[in-house]
Amino acid sequence: MNILLLTYSFNYNYGGLLQAYATVKYLESQGHSVTVPKSHPAYLVGNTSLFRGLGLRRKNPLGSVLRRLRQFVRYKRFDSFRSLLPIDPSLSSKEAIARSVVRFDAVLTGSDQTWNTKFMPSYEPYFYQGFIAKGPLKVSYASCFGTRQQKEEILVQAAKDLGDFDHIAVRNEVSREIVERLTQNDPAVVVDPTLLHDFNELRIPDEVKQHHPFIMVYALDVDNFVVAESIVKEVQVRQPGIEVHFVNGEKNFEKPHWATHLVNSYGPAEFLASMQEASLIVTDSFHGLIFAQKFAKPCIGYSSGWRSERIVSIMSDFDASDLLLLDGEPANVKIVVSKVMEKGARLQLGAALQAKISASKAYLATALSNA
Template sequence: MKKVSILTLVGRNFNNNYGAVLQAYALQETIKKLNYNTEIIDFNPKASKNEILKKICQRINEGNFLNMVLRISSKNISSKLHKKQEILRNKKFETFRSEQLYLSKKTYNNEEELINNYETSDYYIVGSDQVWNPIAGIEKIKVYLFSFVTNSKKISYAASVSKKIPENYKKTYSDLLKDFDYISVREMDGKEQIKQLTDKNIEIVLDPTLLLSKNEWNRISKEPKNIPTYKYIFVYDLYRSNEILSGLCKFAKKRGLKIINYTPNNIYKKIKYTHVSDSFYEYGPSEFLWYLKNSEYVVTSSFHGTVFSLLFEKEFYAVTPDTGYKGGNAFNSRLTDLLDTLGLKNRILDDPSKLNIVNFEKGIDWGKIDEKLNVEKEKSLNFLKNTLNS
């Protein structure tokens, strides 16, 4: 049986993000069903001092330095206040990785280690997620463009560029993309950028989480330790938490619903937002799925929160991140591309204060959504089948 190595933004001790881990699992399982041995390369890139300095300078030039300082400060404060939750969360993610992901035995930290030590595969697939985001720095980007691979098929699946590729990076992108056998991306913006750098055909495909069925996701869903005894709104407030909770509390009060959200809660937050009941921050990917699928409604500022709302057929609204955030434009692109394809752009909110007046009951026709998703799913699966059978 031929071997497929997947390179994505997940490693054994890298990236405790629900969407990142679940999309890696989805691509792994999809390729397994096509009768290939799969392995996720445990790549845990380490930032050098020069890269950190470059990022700070870039933020200053972009006028986002203050936002970056505030984010770092808030994370530091949060980690001190919620150390116990952080430990529990890490354990849950570790358990999920060990039980569900086929990671390489060895961990790799840079291009040189991969060149010298990684065993050869028949196929290498990079994706999904923001694997080609230039903000990572050119040395890491080279790895995600398979600079270490020789004499094997190179494929990208639903790769995302996210930001505008700087002029001084374009030659590296162009040179390494020429060696790819097949290229697919997740967003139209990414397709347009990559198209300028290569004459190869570029396809747009679904995020791999959408390649698995609701039943397949149900199989790895797991009840949390303390099951809610009340009806609730699931809030994946990855960004703009205070704005979302402020806008949503009035709606929750009217409906007699509680709110279970992502960002860790403290006494101050529970006093300010009276209907906030609990946080799922300390739980892993399996519990995340359980909380979402058992909710009454979903509000999310995460792309993958939107994806799983679609998969579990939940009435939802997706809030765009603040445009000052480094991933804001990328989120808008991948979100609008997906929901536009499905005829659901009316479920996008730029202003979270409108959560007080939105109509969740303006029902989504899930039959039509399933039809459209199945068409896109077939195209995406055909891309994988054709590239791996070539």
């Protein structure tokens, strides 16, 4: 089947690009031909280039430019990794896609926060496929709203386009509830596509791994830095002198005072390599947690606020809710660090999650066999 994939293929977020890569890899392994357009929704244009979203209207535009330029290598490595995707440069707009859609048997949206209306200033039908005429199957896989807090006036407009999908599967219970409310249909809940692909081609042989101990911190929310710091300090009580590598993402933070190194140069492949070499991973990232489990690394998750719903969900899937910190209460931090560092607690791919992965594969097989 010829499939057009609408997803976060254009940005500079580790999880976003790696889930796009995993989706392509899995679909191709099932015998499908996949095409990724070069286009993107207009409201996300700031995520599409080193020179977009520079913050030139801020109080210190020169400082904003200099901060972005320190990530030049990171952006180049993302672009290099992106070249592994089957991107069609002729599909550079919604109009170009609409003209060429007869080439495809199905258009698939997902995964990641493709349906999060919080990012939209007004309704944009791109990921809702509202600009695509009837013809190919309209399918979603692991699409997500990200949080319950959505823009209701935009959801009202999205409801009709959602109703035109032939098959809908979402990434979590929150998204299922929203879709059910809007369409009166109960969608399937499936796993993130990074759980469908083994990433063996990006694993590092043990003999070439670095062996000096370090904590890898990948943090998305500055408001939760205090929790990450409390975890790091508790680990350092047990392992004095262990280095802390703070891996910067799109947020482009300054180095926290408790970190040893600020890493601005990782692309997706280097990000995964660092995860495999780390002694411990500390993260509030949904995909960070998935890759920690995939590489069987000691990991402590933390979160609060609007991101926490996704983090709570995936940690429950990994039978690791007791390794998740939703606050920086010292007693709770001590308990979780002790479980991971002294008792060997890990994120688990248990029977329930294995069954969910199998059901997710079955959903795709069914949805993509009905052209």
